[in-house]
Amino acid sequence: MKATSIVQPISNEVPQDRKAVLAQALRRRILSMELAPGAVVDELALCDEFGLSRPPVRELLRQIAAEGYIELEANRAPRVAAMNHESLHSFYLAAPLIYVATTQLAASYASAAEIEVLKGIQAQFRQAIEQRDVENRVLYNDAFHLEIGKMAHNDYLMPSLRRILIDHTRLGKIFYRHPTTDDMQRDLELACAQHEQIIEAIDRRDPETAGRVVRAHMELSRRRMAEYAAPQGLDVPIEM
Numbered sequence: 001m002k003a004t005s006i007v008q009p010i011s012n013e014v015p016q017d018r019k020a021v022l023a024q025a026l027r028r029r030i031l032s033m034e035l036a037p038g039a040v041v042d043e044l045a046l047c048d049e050f051g052l053s054r055p056p057v058r059e060l061l062r063q064i065a066a067e068g069y070i071e072l073e074a075n076r077a078p079r080v081a082a083m084n085h086e087s088l089h090s091f092y093l094a095a096p097l098i099y100v101a102t103t104q105l106a107a108s109y110a111s112a113a114e115i116e117v118l119k120g121i122q123a124q125f126r127q128a129i130e131q132r133d134v135e136n137r138v139l140y141n142d143a144f145h146l147e148i149g150k151m152a153h154n155d156y157l158m159p160s161l162r163r164i165l166i167d168h169t170r171l172g173k174i175f176y177r178h179p180t181t182d183d184m185q186r187d188l189e190l191a192c193a194q195h196e197q198i199i200e201a202i203d204r205r206d207p208e209t210a211g212r213v214v215r216a217h218m219e220l221s222r223r224r225m226a227e228y229a230a231p232q233g234l235d236v237p238i239e240m
Contacts, residue, residue, distance in 0.1 A: 018052055019052060019056050021050065022049075026060075026069070030069050030080055031170060032135055033170055035080045036080065040077045040078070040079055041080060043077075069081055083170060083171075088171075091167050094160065101157055102148055104210055104211045105151075105154055106149075106202050110202050114147070114150070118147050121143045145165055146161070146165055148202075172221075191217060191220055197213045198210055201213060
């Protein structure tokens with residue numbers, strides 16, 4: 001399954017539909033790193049590609065800037081949200097707090113229908129892992145945690161969760177884009193099993209277990225990313 005299946009192709013939509021398709025496509029391109037952090041977002045190119053005039057495109061750019069996908073500054077072209085040391089430091093501090101809070105609330109307030117939607121996303125995530133499909137893996141992981149955020153039914157937490165997921169998804173694309181090793185595959189299978197444990201905890205209304213599992217899930221991700229950033233040195237013999 002290709003990641004582009006998440007975004008439907010444009011046909012004969014009315015302008016509002018084309019704007020929605022552009023929003024979906026632009027978010028996906030940023031999350032998948034097709035548009036790199038700091039890259040210029042070409043307004044005119046988007047107008048041509050999606051058949052829209054500049055006002056609705058500019059309105060959309062303001063909307064996704066508010067969500068954290070891009071940065072807007074006066075007298076400067078729009079740019080994809082940057083990733084730097086300061087933002088990553090803040091990410092690692094905030095992510096466990098937000099994930100635990102939203103997951104525990106989901107275990108208290110999720111409806112049966114919402115849990116079924118989450119199970120469907122998890123099935124797609126598992127398939128991506130089994131097929132060693134990096135792009136769909138990171139996108140469905142994003143969708144999984146975003147859906148849990150929706151299930152928490154807390155408007156105050158959602159903006160923070162959305163912003164964290166942007167960088168979490170981009171980090172996942174960076175750190176897992178290389179050929180998957182057996183060790184990495186085992187970690188991914190563990191992450192998949194943790195997703196299912198989270199679903200089970202939410203389904204039985206168990207916030208304590210849900211929070212504990214998602215904290216361990218975040219630690220697995222943090223450890224893998226730290227290993228990538230600071231790999232073990234080469235074993236080079238020293239001749240005396």
